[in-house]
Amino acid sequence: MKDVDLRRLRYFTVLAETLHFGRAAVLLHISQPGLSAEIRRLEKQLGVSLFSRTPRTALTHEGETLLPEAEAVLTSADRFASASAVLASGQAGVVTIGSTATVLEQGLLDAIAGLAEELPDLRVIVEELSSAESFTALREGRVDFACGNAPADGPDVTSTRLTAAPFALVVPTQPTAALRPVGSTAGTASSPQRLADCAGLPFAVFRRSASPRLHDTVRALCGEVGFTPALTYRTRTWRSALDAVAAGLCVSLAPLSVARAREGDDPRVRIAQVVDSDLRVESWISTRTGATSQLSDRIEQAVVDAFR
Template sequence: MDQPGELFQVELRQVDYFVTLAEELHFGRAAERLHVVQPAVSQQIQRLERELGVQLFDRTRRRVTLTRAGERLLPEAYAVLASVKRAVDTVTDLGEGEAPVLRIGTTEGLGERLDVILAKLRELRQDVQVSLHSVPNWSRLEQVRDGQLDAALVRLVKNRKGLDLIPVWEERLVAVLPAGHRLAGKPALALRELAELPLRLVPREANPAFYDFVLQACRDAGFEPRLDAPFTTLQNTFAEIGMGQASWTLMYEGIVGTVVPKRVAFRRLLDPEVRIPTSLAVRSVTPLLENLAEACRFAAEQTATPRA
């Protein structure tokens, strides 16, 4: 019979490995995320199973699945990791005489909104230093989940295991078209008016969520867009739209005012539903991250009207 107060010898690392494997359901991908070799993942999972006396995963050559015990353990494992993260954040916030550093993953197209966020955050928390990181779309959420970033601004993400997503604003898209085109003579455009021109869009593999959103918005407006050469960089794409065969693209309203194009025009869209939701991705909500979310919402209010 177990003695009162007897503890399982479960390591935090084993819990982390379990959660990662439960999310990936593939030993190779889990090892890649954890930056370890695959046998290390198998070894830690086996030790955890021995300690708990249950099998957590069904393993075959073709797939890995959670057992019923694994499914019951997963939410508790998330809670353990979140609790540890909160404890670490609490100590970090104290700073031991030094200002805590808040590591934020940023995204393109924030424009002046980023300046407002930082100014408001400094007003709310003068003791905090901010470190900004420009991280590709595909790894921004991973770095938050792995603890390399404290928070990240992400667009068009609805849910992600192991993370809290705090909505901070919805952002309108702005049409970019040749300044000399007849449609540029209007102060605002309905999306369907652009159907006559080919669309330049970022390749789907570079940003699948944005690509799918734009195509669906066009279909909702009643047309299937004709795709032109892909969107590459702001400089090159704007130059080609302005000087080459007439075409159009969409960009975040935050970029308007940060660039000075000579031969293209920015026009706001009349379609109210063409808005991109932006969230703050965090592992768990702390007082400091609540301050950051407040600063983001404040910035959205201050920069709500696009310059078209």
């Protein structure tokens, strides 16, 4: 049997409701002979009689049995059409974002919260990844957006810079004996006030394998004031780096927004200096060229707005 025409199912349900070919034809905007012909074609296709015509129009036993099924099919079809319309309008769907912890903390989580309020039918899946991991996932199609501290590379990728924030020197409020120049046992440990005072002190910094750009930027910032940092604590997240600072073991350079958030929550750390330099920590959002839609455009704009 060929697929049943939804239009004929709708004719069937309206006629079943009115039990009058003339009134049903008016409601369906079709001629009465045309409606009669379509019902006969449906009955022939199904192999059963849906209506008895004499002495008046009435549902047969088969018609009564099939009517709820026809109504369910039409309801599902209407839901399908409505869902398609919502998707086409950019108001619903499933989107996966690969992001570094830094971008999440700087504004991406706020953007996702705003989208949840604005688009309740949107489902956002977030995977916390390094920049390199998120770029690979984007190219392989495992995420729809990649957020990191650099633009994703490749001719098939489009990137937008979200922010370029200064670094802050974060120091412990209660330094331990570990906070001395590496190799030195003399003197009393104390927290430095400026980046230039940090020569020889143990540093917490991103592992280069986790974020080459951040690692190299921290080294370059130290180089601007005349020293190479002693990279004693090499981490994958700012949280781990600042945990080491809070323990009084080292100092660190962190994005200003991350440093302020930690300083506000943790009395064991403080911002000693906001570093005045053209070298900044950048945040980017990248997507595959040609993979845009109303929904993806809307999400990207919401993320960009959250970082303004």
